[in-house]
Amino acid sequence: MKYVVLPSGQADNREVSFFLAMEEYLARRMADTKADDDLFFTWQVDSSVIFGRNQMVASEVNIDYCRSHGIKLFRRKSGGGCVYADRSNVMLSYITRNELTADGLRQAKSVAFTFNTFMGMLLLVLRKMGIEATGTSHNDVMIGSRKVSGTAFYHLPGSSVAHATMLYDTNMEHMLNAITPKPEKLQAKGIQSVRQRITLLKHHTSLSLNEFMQLVRDTLCDGEQLLTTADVACIEQMEKSYLSEEFIGRM
Numbered sequence: 001m002k003y004v005v006l007p008s009g010q011a012d013n014r015e016v017s018f019f020l021a022m023e024e025y026l027a028r029r030m031a032d033t034k035a036d037d038d039l040f041f042t043w044q045v046d047s048s049v050i051f052g053r054n055q056m057v058a059s060e061v062n063i064d065y066c067r068s069h070g071i072k073l074f075r076r077k078s079g080g081g082c083v084y085a086d087r088s089n090v091m092l093s094y095i096t097r098n099e100l101t102a103d104g105l106r107q108a109k110s111v112a113f114t115f116n117t118f119m120g121m122l123l124l125v126l127r128k129m130g131i132e133a134t135g136t137s138h139n140d141v142m143i144g145s146r147k148v149s150g151t152a153f154y155h156l157p158g159s160s161v162a163h164a165t166m167l168y169d170t171n172m173e174h175m176l177n178a179i180t181p182k183p184e185k186l187q188a189k190g191i192q193s194v195r196q197r198i199t200l201l202k203h204h205t206s207l208s209l210n211e212f213m214q215l216v217r218d219t220l221c222d223g224e225q226l227l228t229t230a231d232v233a234c235i236e237q238m239e240k241s242y243l244s245e246e247f248i249g250r251m
Contacts, residue, residue: 001039001040002037002039002223003224004022004026004225004227005226007226007228015045015074019043019045020077021235021239021241038095040092040093040094040121041092042092042216044087045087045091047085047086047171047178049066049071049074050083051074052075052080052082053075056249059180061073061082069178071174071178073248075249077161078161079154084174084175088168088169089166090212092122092163092164092166094118094121095159095160096117111155115162118164119141119151122141122164129207129212139152141166143201144199146198146199147167147199148199151164152164166212168212169202169209
């Protein structure tokens with residue numbers, strides 16, 4: 001698997017929409033090439049809420065709180081629930097090409113297969129750190145009874161994208177106030193607050209965030225793929241669709 005690298009300085013001050021577009025760009029380009037290497041990269045953004053493709057923003061996000069605290073809102077093309085991201089945690093993106101069948105055709109890897117592969121990667125890194133993490137049937141990564149990472153997935157023609165957030169650290173006040181899970185969702189799990197459901201990786205390791213990100217890269221990737229300024233221009237063009245009111249929805 002190759003680690004995708006942007007040209008020097010091109011990752012600075014980018015928003016969620018850029019990295020979502022970068023995933024899609026790589027996935028679509030992958031489908032048009034003969035390269036079989038899976039792709040992977042990590043990224044960080046300023047305070048943002050990212051909600052799933054089918055979610056109603058008003059019922060999942062405290063829009064007034066986000067506006068008053070400069071937290072930006074973005075929609076992704078994968079399913080699943082809302083996540084909060086900031087510079088104290090890390091996002092992970094995995095792009096894989098459809099598998100080659102015996103008759104030379106390519107067919108999409110199953111959702112379960114792709115999730116299992118991606119989850120296996122995350123668990124491998126954490127166990128290498130001495131952390132006994134486990135995966136759930138909902139494709140969350142748990143340390144004990146608490147969630148440290150959630151994942152989501154979507155298909156594109158010829159390839160698939162899976163991504164996750166890893167809670168190394170985070171602004172807990174923003175996380176708790178920006179996302180508004182329905183009370184019945186918490187009660188159904190016997191949980192009184194979001195704080196009781198999650199844990200932060202920093203409480204389980206002596207590694208810094210940058211050291212963790214380097215370990216992820218060293219563990220999972222055996223080379224790199226450097227993008228060009230022309231690639232960045234294509235990603236920026238694709239990014240516009242993620243910023244359109246039609247895609248995000250009225251808020």
